[in-house]
Amino acid sequence: MQSDYLHGYSxxxxxxxxxxxxCLSELLHHDSIFPENSIILExxxxxxxxxxxxxxxxxxxxxxxxxxxEESLKEAKSxxxxxxxxxxxxxxxxxxxxxxxDEYFDHILVxxxxxxxxxxxxxxxxxxxxxxxxxxxxxxxxxxxxAYFYPTSNYAQxxxxxxxxxxxxxGGNALIGRELYPLLVKAGFxxxxxxxxxxxxxxxxxxxxxxFTRNTFTAMIEGVREKAISGSLIDEAIFDKGIQDLYRSSExxxxxxxxxxxxxxxxx
Amino acid sequence: MQSDYLHGYSxxxxxxxxxxxxCLSELLHHDSIFPENSIILExxxxxxxxxxxxxxxxxxxxxxxxxxxEESLKEAKSxxxxxxxxxxxxxxxxxxxxxxxDEYFDHILVxxxxxxxxxxxxxxxxxxxxxxxxxxxxxxxxxxxxAYFYPTSNYAQxxxxxxxxxxxxxGGNALIGRELYPLLVKAGFxxxxxxxxxxxxxxxxxxxxxxFTRNTFTAMIEGVREKAISGSLIDEAIFDKGIQDLYRSSExxxxxxxxxxxxxxxxx
Numbered sequence: 001m002q003s004d005y006l007h008g009y010s011x012x013x014x015x016x017x018x019x020x021x022x023c024l025s026e027l028l029h030h031d032s033i034f035p036e037n038s039i040i041l042e043x044x045x046x047x048x049x050x051x052x053x054x055x056x057x058x059x060x061x062x063x064x065x066x067x068x069x070e071e072s073l074k075e076a077k078s079x080x081x082x083x084x085x086x087x088x089x090x091x092x093x094x095x096x097x098x099x100x101x102d103e104y105f106d107h108i109l110v111x112x113x114x115x116x117x118x119x120x121x122x123x124x125x126x127x128x129x130x131x132x133x134x135x136x137x138x139x140x141x142x143x144x145x146x147a148y149f150y151p152t153s154n155y156a157q158x159x160x161x162x163x164x165x166x167x168x169x170x171g172g173n174a175l176i177g178r179e180l181y182p183l184l185v186k187a188g189f190x191x192x193x194x195x196x197x198x199x200x201x202x203x204x205x206x207x208x209x210x211x212f213t214r215n216t217f218t219a220m221i222e223g224v225r226e227k228a229i230s231g232s233l234i235d236e237a238i239f240d241k242g243i244q245d246l247y248r249s250s251e252x253x254x255x256x257x258x259x260x261x262x263x264x265x266x267x268x
Numbered sequence: 269m270q271s272d273y274l275h276g277y278s279x280x281x282x283x284x285x286x287x288x289x290x291c292l293s294e295l296l297h298h299d300s301i302f303p304e305n306s307i308i309l310e311x312x313x314x315x316x317x318x319x320x321x322x323x324x325x326x327x328x329x330x331x332x333x334x335x336x337x338e339e340s341l342k343e344a345k346s347x348x349x350x351x352x353x354x355x356x357x358x359x360x361x362x363x364x365x366x367x368x369x370d371e372y373f374d375h376i377l378v379x380x381x382x383x384x385x386x387x388x389x390x391x392x393x394x395x396x397x398x399x400x401x402x403x404x405x406x407x408x409x410x411x412x413x414x415a416y417f418y419p420t421s422n423y424a425q426x427x428x429x430x431x432x433x434x435x436x437x438x439g440g441n442a443l444i445g446r447e448l449y450p451l452l453v454k455a456g457f458x459x460x461x462x463x464x465x466x467x468x469x470x471x472x473x474x475x476x477x478x479x480f481t482r483n484t485f486t487a488m489i490e491g492v493r494e495k496a497i498s499g500s501l502i503d504e505a506i507f508d509k510g511i512q513d514l515y516r517s518s519e520x521x522x523x524x525x526x527x528x529x530x531x532x533x534x535x536x
Contacts, residue, residue, distance in 0.1 A: 150450065
């Protein structure tokens with residue numbers, strides 16, 4: 001099994017995902033707490049970057065974490081084992097073809113997955129089948145259209161737009177964060193609520209400057225350089241100026257803003 | 269005295285400002301609480317849209333609210349009188365040429381003013397002179413580059429950009445929210461902190477759909493239609509499609525996002 005994950009499966013990408021997860025864990029997951037003794041499906045766990053944050057927060061619940069990539073699962077398992085986390089079971093699986101019985105899980109968690117799927121609404125409908133009545137689904141996604149910074153830079157916006165276009169050409173949607181509410185409602189969930197989690201970074205927050213502006217967001221955009229240039233999406237000099245301007249926003253008088261969206265729906 | 273306020277001084281604009289203030293009062297001002305017995309300068313009070321929210325929250329403090337426009341002050345006075353608020357004194361005054369002695373005020377509040385000034389940094393330095401040692405300055409500004417919505421629309425972004433361009437041609441900066449932290453630091457304030465206040469609107473929040481997406485933000489952009497078209501900033505059909513798309517984001521499956529920035533600095 002192998003998927004077409006835009007960011008690739010390199011070691012550098014694993015480090016980037018770990019950086020992202022560490023510096024944002026409180027912002028995204030301080031309320032990722034499920035009732036004790038729940039059985040929770042984590043759909044699309046990847047290398048376990050979110051698993052290792054959320055599983056220890058819910059030690060009396062059991063996680064079944066699935067992913068389509070065997071390679072990612074291997075890394076996830078090894079990382080969870082290394083951390084001594086015992087309440088996670090990994091399984092290879094496709095969100096669209098799950099073998100679990102109907103209404104099997106108490107709760108479902110889906111982080112940074114829908115953005116990569118050509119049919120996110122169908123994914124939600126598929127997940128709804130395996131969710132118990134009165135169970136919840138929790139979605140977390142970013143939105144690259146929520147990125148803005150000081151000093152402003154059209155070059156940087158163009159470089160970011162390459163990432164949006166590339167993700168689109170892979171069938172994904174880098175602007176999906178803003179769409180979580182209508183997706184949840186259309187998939188048939190009720191009492192839906194979306195809570196934006198804005199990351200605001202200025203030089204009074206050096207950890208976020210380093211961990212988010214530089215090592216998470218800018219590194220991600222920098223990571224699509226070759227694909228963007230070879231795909232003729234952008235001129236090389238413009239892309240490089242854009243990256244330079246993103247790093248500029250991490251200087252002492254710079255500011256960087258980005259918003260993640262966390263959505264919750266009930267299966268009533 | 270008359271200033272060149274981009275949005276104009278019409279009755280409709282007063283209603284828009286009142287709508288904005290009412291539906292956002294908690295988000296922006298739940299923490300606009302000053303120590304008792306403070307003397308607070310509200311610089312650029314306009315028609316008193318923020319005054320009438322903040323003054324009643326601080327009944328044991330005294331506000332001196334200044335504005336450059338006599339016409340706005342007249343309306344502010346009448347509105348404050350009508351509401352029976354007694355702790356506000358209005359004065360005509362220019363932020364750059366204030367007659368107050370040095371270190372006169374305990375605290376200073378500046379809401380939606382810097383965005384209209386050609387030299388916001390000089391304004392902050394001028395205000396710093398009249399602020400007591402250990403006093404605070406509080407800034408609240410919007411940022412039109414923080415507006416995004418579902419469904420996405422390039423037409424709507426172009427219509428919003430007209431507002432940004434017009435404000436720039438009047439010497440202002442509609443993207444100033446993201447810049448509050450460096451401005452405070454450069455003006456010499458210390459222990460500066462900026463707290464973004466994001467407005468997230470989906471159809472589970474009908475009051476914000478009506479009060480913010482439609483009657484505050486879209487009405488504001490709609491309000492620059494004639495200037496944008498007569499100034500050849502945009503084709504009429506594109507502008508109108510942009511406004512239509514902004515209203516589209518207020519429908520049942522639409523989402524609208526905007527972020528205000530609240531910054532605080534100390535005069536140590």
